[in-house]
Amino acid sequence: MRASLTRRACATALLLTSMLTPAVAAAARPGGPEAQSERAVSARLLGERTVPYKLDFQGTTVGGLSGVDRNRCTGEYVFISDDRSALQPARFYTARLDVDADGVHAVDFTGTHPFRQADGSVYPPPSLGDGKAVDPEEIRVDPRTCRYWWAQEGDRPRAAGAPVIQPSVQFASPTGAYLGQLRLPQNYEVTLEERGPRRNQAIEAITFGAHGALLTSAVEGPLLQDGPVPDLEHGALVRVTQQTRTGGVLRQFAYPIEKIFAESDPNSPWGPDTGVPSLLAFPDDPDRYLVLERTWVAGAGYRIRLYDATTRGATDVRTVDSLAGRPVVPMSKTLVADFDTLGLSTVDNTEGMTWGPDLPSGERSLILVSDDNFAEDAVTQIVALAVR
Known part of the structure; x- marks a missing residue:
């Protein structure tokens, strides 16, 4: 909070915040939602590495990497591809990363496996129209078992009569075998009424907290x-x-996610796209998260921001049917890094992050990955930050 605010002023502002609509409440917090705080972490760039476009690995096309996690059992990293079985079956990759205080020296893929359905078959492409397709977005390694938990967004159909595919968080073995799935909150369900997640804005972020006792998820958009x-x-x-x-x-x-940062190119058929593609629990504080906000605007490109956020003091909205116009207190957040200021070679579609190894400086590394959407004008970028 700003040093000029007195304790009394802070208390008064927070009281007023609880009486405002959600969007206004977020902006009305003392110092605003991006205000710096004494407890917030800081981040600096260690280095980056780019994976070659359409790299062929074991007969698959490496790309669409939208989530990453570190496997404590093997020391490797696991990346999920958001290929909806259009190029090859929906899958994940394992890799060894050479990361230290001097940067990212190498990215070496070591394996790949398709995710499998309960009957052992791979997932079909959406073009089959059988309602069994998936849209993989996030992967986490269970800190207790080292099995994989992965999230997929499902699909809210554009056309009447097309199948609804529900979002899910599933469990898989290290070779992709189906082991079950998590029961999700009822309001995460896609319905044919105007309720639930928007198309392509369902679950894109999951993280373990409390040493594996808790799983936190976020929907990408409202x-x-x-x-x-x-x-x-x-x-x-x-x-x-x-x-x-x-x-x-x-x-x-x-x-609270930020407003759009720039006007769209009026000649583009695509509107702005913004939301939360990843969140990461702090190891010793299950109520505190690093939250990634990713925004794309036609003609302006990407803006990626990393926040330190907490649920402390926020309203529990489990029983709140609609947040529109409701006087809820949102999570508070503090800006940690705007990727435009980190010194990266390019700022692209960053969607995944995980904790990396500790550094001799006492900092901890944070590994991030961008999703190239299998497009030649985008990049699969592995970024390492030092977080204190």
Whole structure:
């Protein structure tokens, strides 16, 4: 918070915040949602590495890497591809990263496996129209078993009569075998009414906390019933949910995402795209997260921001049917890094992050990956930051 604010002023501002609409409440916090705080972490660039475009590995096309996690059992990293079985079956990769205080020296892929359905078959492409396709977005290694938990967004169909594919968090073996799935909050369900996640804005972020006792998820954008998506004037609220390993919903919160940073090219057929593609729990504080916000605007490119966020003091919105116009207190957040200021060779579609090894400086490394969407004008970029 700003040093000029007195304790009394802070208390008064927070009281007023609780009486405002969610979007206004987020902006009305003392110092604003991006205000610096004494407890916030800081980040600096260690280095980066780019994976060659359409790298062929074991007969698959490396790309679309939208999530990453470190496997404590092997020391390797696991990357999930968001290929919806269009090029090859929906899959993940394992890799060894040579990362230290001097940067990212090498990215060496060591294996790949398709995700399998309960009957052992791979997932079909959406073009089959059988309602069994998946849209992989995030992967985490279970800190207790080293098995994989992976999230996929499902699909809200554009056309009437097309199948609804529900988002899910599934469990898989290290070779991709189906082991079950987590029961999700009811309001994460895609319905044919104007409720639930928007198309392509469902679960894109999951993380383990409390040494594996908790799983926290976030939907990428606001639920349909929670209000409009961000624009040039207003941000929005997305839901963040803490659950037990067996699916019990413990708490749910509203996280404030930023407004759109620039006007779109009027000649582009694509509107702005913004949301939360990844969040990461602090190892010793299950109520505190690093949250990645990713925004793309036609003609302006990407803006990637990393925040230090906490659920402390935020309203539990499990029983709040709609956040639109409701006086809820959202999660508070502090800006850690704007990628435009890190000195990267390019700022692209960064979607995944995980903790890396500790550094001799006492800092901890943070590994991030960008999703190239299998496009020649984008990059698969592995970035390492030092976080203190």
